[in-house]
């Protein structure tokens with residue numbers, strides 16, 4: 001109590017001083033004594049800087065600042081879809097014991113890595129205070145827990161296995177049915193190629209791994225895919241060889257790699273490309289008004305279906321926020337986590353982000369169009385975890401997969417890719 005009161009005094013004094021920005025995407029404001037500034041500023045580390053995804057963060061930031069007038073949101077986001085660049089910087093900050101106040105971490109194996117490294121404080125006190133165990137699915141809480149200690153606050157559920165497509169481009173190419181299997185997909189890609197459009201748009205390197213996870217799920221089937229992360233995995237057998245050959249064929253229809261996922265998705269919305277396999281953050285980008293998104297019309301400019309061969313399975317991932325040990329502004333971080341955990345925070349963030357809430361009690365009327373489909377499928381489909389977005393593999397294993405796929409994009413050598421993936425699994429120590 002006393003500590004809170006002291007913090008409130010510090011904040012009030014800080015509020016009376018004027019001048020200088022705290023940097024990042026934080027307030028333009030007011031130069032203050034370093035101590036007062038530190039007490040105010042809450043450094044939130046993510047990779048949501050680009051069009052589409054920044055809109056969701058902004059919506060949650062607004063609620064945070066409204067509810068916490070004494071605190072300033074300091075946006076420490078590092079650009080680059082999927083966070084590969086952000087995580088590299090985060091690792092060095094954690095190793096140097098200079099963590100941000102809170103950072104984004106994927107539920108599942110990625111988060112387990114931070115827990116094992118001793119980087120995080122448990123947040124059971126928040127789950128007790130806010131009765132969060134009643135509102136988050138138990139299977140999600142399991143993914144962020146070790147030995148009964150819970151280590152993060154999930155803000156959403158994203159779907160990875162989405163095939164976005166441009167209905168007009170398909171029609172012009174004579175593709176009359178939305179491809180449901182890998183074979184149908186390859187036939188459709190060929191038709192689009194003949195029609196002179198980009199069959200499949202692709203972005204920076206990680207988007208090739210994103211594509212790989214959808215192809216593995218579609219080619220192997222859900223059960224065999226889910227076994228890849230267990231002691232019964234089979235990375236070396238003929239089913240995997242077939243899946244990787246499918247991947248090679250599909251990749252051969254990819255256009256020039258774009259800088260990140262947004263320009264690749266845009267090629268579909270603009271009618272330059274037919275297909276893009278990307279997570280549903282692309283929905284936020286397509287759909288949000290033009291000050292952040294593309295303001296496109298659903299079903300006309302873009303449409304969606306499960307990635308080929310994966311109908312009935314929801315390949316999921318979840319963004320969650322953490323409380324790092326030694327957070328400089330721990331109280332501020334806790335205030336952020338409370339907003340991220342809240343129904344109001346999640347219902348502001350997710351419709352903009354293109355995700356559905358992690359909470360089970362969200363206002364479903366806010367989730368329309370693509371998001372209504374996602375809510376329905378999340379509640380009824382089989383589940384599989386994403387590779388690239390931290391569910392099934394920790395950061396070291398994911399990095400090994402990324403390297404193998406990077407080499408494959410040059411060599412196109414399926415046997416070498418299969419060996420590298422099998423080695424990555426064997427050496428993962430996960």
Ligand code: GAL
Pocket residue numbers: 047048053080081082083106158261279281317318319388389
């Ligand atoms: C994922 C993240 C999503 C989205 C995406 C593209 O890893 O979980 O929220 O940001 O990367 O950047």
